[in-house]
Amino acid sequence: MKKLLINAALLVLLAGSFSSCKKKIEEDYQNPELTTTGNMGKLFSGMFFNKRIHPSYWDYYTILQSYSGAFSGLVPAVASSTMYQTNSAYTDGRWTDFYNGSTGTDYNYNGPGILNNYREMQTTFSGLSTDKQAEQEVYLKLAEVIVADQAAQMVDMWGDIPFSKANSLNTSTRNIEYAAYDDAAALYDTLISKLDNVNTFLSTATVAAAEAGNLKLYDRMYSGDLTKWRRYANSLRLRLLMRISNVSESKAQTAVTAMLNNAATYPLISSNDQDALVWESPTTLVSDLLSAFTSFPYAPKYLLEDVMVANNDPRTKVTFDPDKTNGYKGFPYNGTSNDYSLGGYASYDSATFFYNYNLPGVLFTAAEVSFLQAEAYERWGLGAAATAYTTGLDQSVEYFYMLNNKAYARPSQYAWKALTVNTDTVTLWKAANAVAYTGTTAEKLQKIYTQKWVNFFIMQANQAWAEYRRTGYPQVPLAVSAGLQANPPVRFLYPSNESLYNTANYSAVKSKDTRDTKIFWDVN
16 A cells, blocks of 8 residues: 655546546546646545545455444454554555545545645635635535544544644645644544534625525535535534543533534534435445455444344344354354354345445434533533433434335345334334443443444444543453453554654654553543
8 A cells, every 4th residue: 555645645636536536526526636726616525435434345354343433342353463563554544535535546545645634725815805715614614524533533543643843835835844743632622612603603604696506516415405515514524522531520510511502503413314324326326335245244242142133123124144054153252263254143234235326425413422421411410311311312213224225226136125213113122221321320431432443333443432532331252362462552653654764753653652541532
């Protein structure tokens, strides 16, 4: 895999596409290598084609399943002496995709970078007239939400990262500068503040009539609905505040209290029709994840048997397929390669996952917001925690059935029948001892964290891994390796190119560059 320096980015990489939609992409998106003037809308739209945002085989195979899913118990790993060793080509690729992306003809493997697109937008914006800036600023603000989401994920995986000075080649100076690393905690504060500013901007923003049609076209998630973007920005801010709440509780509590006590000022995602989802457009654009799921086919025992089946979870039948002989049997956390080869385990649902050309990229769901609210209410007495928790359960069920119902069959696959929710099953599930909102505060929080983990599932395995490290829940058993690395890492190692070329700045963070150095919010 080609490794690219974050300081030597191509201007913006928007040329790659699925071959089936290449002509469409070429019509809608410019390649800045071939033009001297950027277009705010097209640069913004390019972010949705980053392969860590839209569903791609490479993201699932190299990160979501191999690492964040396996490290948080959502994907079963075969016990071995090397099971917790990470492949630098995989983690380096995740790093590169945030900064520069890569160019090619297949979006399963290529796509524009996040930060270089945003830097190019800043440069383009600065060259516009005052009138044009007023018209185009909305693109910049919406892009800031995506940047904040992705930058926070980078911090969650590495800790300190180059940010404020990164991708200098895409700035107005067009100079290559080696970027210093931003302190992780300080960067989180910056992102939280920027999201607050975006909310304020969007609360009064209007879209110029001349730009309304373009915004609807270029906004691949909300089709220009600024109210939904505002909800996404505030929900993301709530996530980041709760993420730091164990290390900076007073700061987080003050800000979260202000948000939850002022719903009109800080609207949140409150229903699944407001979820931040990047849907595909079969057959023009597809999420072809068959190879990824056939590489990691089996359900993990703890998730399937202990958390879901044991409590009659209604989400089971749209998330997993039973084995023909053994039913809903999951692969054990300490299973061997021989066990894996013999099979006989339930697998991820074929309609929802294996053969679905329309599985969306999942950035935020209503259920996560409700579980975040429930945690804040329970810890700080801000509201009815039980109501928020139960709402989250209902929203999660609706969300998974929506994924199943919107599935688009891969060519040459059998046609399936959309499944419906059994309300009696939902009622019984919510009353189960392990699910019902009863017990001590610690027990209630454990239920919130566990249900949020289930809701993240494999599509948001990065968030599941982060919350698992932050909270210590669920108490999923993970194998202890007999190798030198007995347990999963708590962060990824920096790419080798950083120490090789960005030597001076890397030296400042070198002492933190170990697999056991916790991210600043990880005080569990």
